[in-house]
Amino acid sequence: MSEPLMSDAELVRRLGAHPDLRSRIEALVLAIEDETGELKTADAAELRVMEMMRRTGRDALQSWVSAPIEY
DSSP states (O other), X not given: OOOOSSOHHHHHHHHHXXXXXXXXXXXXXXXXXXXXXXXXXXXXXXXXXXXXXXHHXXXXXXXXXXXXXXX
């Protein structure tokens, strides 16, 4: 894996400006860790992650569209 483009603190600071995205990332991490034991098979985990990524992508694009234009 390559080196991160920003520090952990900078990433957390920027995510703080996008609470919906932060929540999605948090949910993704929790799904990956599967502390509840809810995801019993690789197929179940794959479906969960794919759906979460679709929603994250959709939300990210909606945030981009609504961002102020800078010239």
